[in-house]
Amino acid sequence: MRRSFYLCLGFICLLLGLIGVILPLLPTTPFIILAAFCFSRSSKKFHEMLLNHRLFGSMIREWEAYGVIPLKVKCLSSSMMIIMISYPVLFKELAWWIDAIMIVTALIGLVYVWSKPSRVLSKSPS
Structure with a gap:
C-alpha cells in the first residue's frame, strides 16, 4: 500500500514538474526532486530513469548526495x-x-x- 502511494505521488510530482517547464507559475525543480524521492521509495526503475535523465539527472544526483x-x-x-x-x-x-x-x-x-x-x-x- 505504501509503495503504491509513493508511486502515484511520484507520477503526480513528475507531471507537475513537467508542467512547470512550460508554466512559470509552477516550479520544476522541487517537483522533480520530490518525484525522485517518491520513486526511490517505490520503483527502482523510475528512480533510475530520473537519475539518468539528460536534463534532470545531474541535479537529482547532486541533491540526493550533497543537498546541492x-x-x-x-x-x-x-x-x-x-x-x-x-x-x-x-x-x-x-x-x-x-x-x-x-x-x-x-x-x-x-x-x-x-x-x-x-x-x-x-x-x-x-
Missing part, C-alpha cells in the same frame, strides 16, 4: 518567485494580509533555496 541546488537554478527560481509575487502585490487591490502571506512565503522559499550549497564542496588536500 545549482546557482543557475537558484537564480532562476528566485527570479520567478519575485516576479510571480510582484505583480499581485504591486498592482492588484488585495487585502494586506494576502500580500503579507505571499511575501512571507516567498521569503521562506528564498531563504531555503539560498541556504543550500550551490556546488559540491570537495575536501581540500591538507
Whole structure:
C-alpha cells in the first residue's frame, strides 16, 4: 500500500514538474526532486530513469548526495518567485494580509533555496 502511494505521488510530482517547464507559475525543480524521492521509495526503475535523465539527472544526483541546488537554478527560481509575487502585490487591490502571506512565503522559499550549497564542496588536500 505504501509503495503504491509513493508511486502515484511520484507520477503526480513528475507531471507537475513537467508542467512547470512550460508554466512559470509552477516550479520544476522541487517537483522533480520530490518525484525522485517518491520513486526511490517505490520503483527502482523510475528512480533510475530520473537519475539518468539528460536534463534532470545531474541535479537529482547532486541533491540526493550533497543537498546541492545549482546557482543557475537558484537564480532562476528566485527570479520567478519575485516576479510571480510582484505583480499581485504591486498592482492588484488585495487585502494586506494576502500580500503579507505571499511575501512571507516567498521569503521562506528564498531563504531555503539560498541556504543550500550551490556546488559540491570537495575536501581540500591538507
